[in-house]
Amino acid sequence: MRPIVIAANWKMNTTPADAGDLARTIASRTREPGVTRVICPPFVSLAAVRDALEGEDVATGAQNVHQELAGAYTGEVSVPMLAGLATWVILGHSERRAYFGETDELVGKKLDRAVAGGLRPILCVGEVLADREAGRETQVVDAQLKGSLEGRDPATLLAAGFVIAYEPVWAIGTGLTASGADASAMADAIRASLVALGWGSAAEDVPVLYGGSVTSANVGEFLSEPAIDGALVGGASLKPDEMAGICARAGITAAARGLTS
Numbered sequence: 396m397r398p399i400v401i402a403a404n405w406k407m408n409t410t411p412a413d414a415g416d417l418a419r420t421i422a423s424r425t426r427e428p429g430v431t432r433v434i435c436p437p438f439v440s441l442a443a444v445r446d447a448l449e450g451e452d453v454a455t456g457a458q459n460v461h462q463e464l465a466g467a468y469t470g471e472v473s474v475p476m477l478a479g480l481a482t483w484v485i486l487g488h489s490e491r492r493a494y495f496g497e498t499d500e501l502v503g504k505k506l507d508r509a510v511a512g513g514l515r516p517i518l519c520v521g522e523v524l525a526d527r528e529a530g531r532e533t534q535v536v537d538a539q540l541k542g543s544l545e546g547r548d549p550a551t552l553l554a555a556g557f558v559i560a561y562e563p564v565w566a567i568g569t570g571l572t573a574s575g576a577d578a579s580a581m582a583d584a585i586r587a588s589l590v591a592l593g594w595g596s597a598a599e600d601v602p603v604l605y606g607g608s609v610t611s612a613n614v615g616e617f618l619s620e621p622a623i624d625g626a627l628v629g630g631a632s633l634k635p636d637e638m639a640g641i642c643a644r645a646g647i648t649a650a651a652r653g654l655t656s
C-alpha cells in the first residue's frame with residue numbers, strides 16, 4: 396500500500412532563529428493518522444527543525460544535495476553532511492533545474508548518492524507551460540524520468556522509499572494548478588514510464604505526489620484521485636493554518652485508503 400505523504404518545501408525561507416517554532420507549530424497541528432509528514436527547511440535551519448521535532452512523527456528533509464561525497468565544491472552540501480539532520484531529500488526541483496542548471500543526468504547522480512547514503516528521495520518532474528500548451532507534457536516528463544532513472548535498480552529505489560513529485564512548472568508559486576484529472580493522468584503516465592524503464596508491477600508501488608500552488612482549499616481535488624498519493628507544498632507550507640487544513644484532508648484520504656487501521 397502506498398503511503399500518503401505531505402512534504403513541506405520551505406525553499407529559501409526561515410532562519411535558524413524562527414524555523415524551530417514554525418516546525419513545532421506545524422507538527423502539533425498536523426497530527427493525522429496515516430499521513431507521512433516531512434518538513435524540508437533550508438540547510439542552515441535543519442538542526443533547529445530537527446530539534447524542534449523531537450518526539451514528533453515528522454521527518455526532516457533537505458531541498459537538494461551534491462552528487463559528490465566531499466571535495467572542492469565551494470558552497471555545496473554532501474550526503475554525509477546531512478547525517479543526523481535529514482532523512483529525506485528533494486531532488487531535481489524545477490527551481491534547481493531552472494536557476495542552477497541541473498540536468499536529468501545530474502539529478503540521476505544525486506539520486507544515486509542520496510540512496511546510497513540512506514536518504515529518502517523525492518524526485519521532481521514537470522513540464523513548462525509551452526510544453527503543456529503544445530501537448531507534449533507526457534513526453535517531457537517521460538524524458539526527465541528516463542534521463543535520471545535509466546539503469547537504476549527499481550528494487551533499490553523502492554527499498555529507499557523512492558517518491559516522485561509531479562510539479563508542472565507553470566503551477567509552482569503562481570496560484571495556478573493542474574486539474575485533478577490532469578494530475579491523475581500524469582501520475583498514470585509516470586507509472587507507465589517506469590514500466591517502460593523495466594519496473595514492471597513495482598511501478599504501482601511508487602507514491603506520486605502533486606505539487607504546484609497546493610492549498611488547503613484545493614488539495615482535495617488531488618487527494619481524491621486514486622493515482623495521487625500526497626502533495627509537495629511550497630508557499631502554503633509556511634502557514635500553519637494551511638498545513639493543518641492540507642493534512643486534515645490528507646487524513647481523510649488515508650482513512651479511505653485503509654492506511655489508518
Ligand code: PEP
Binds near residue numbers: 404406606629630631
Ligand atoms: C514547490 O516548491 O515544490 C511548490 C510546489 O511550490 P508552491 O506550492 O508554492 O507552488
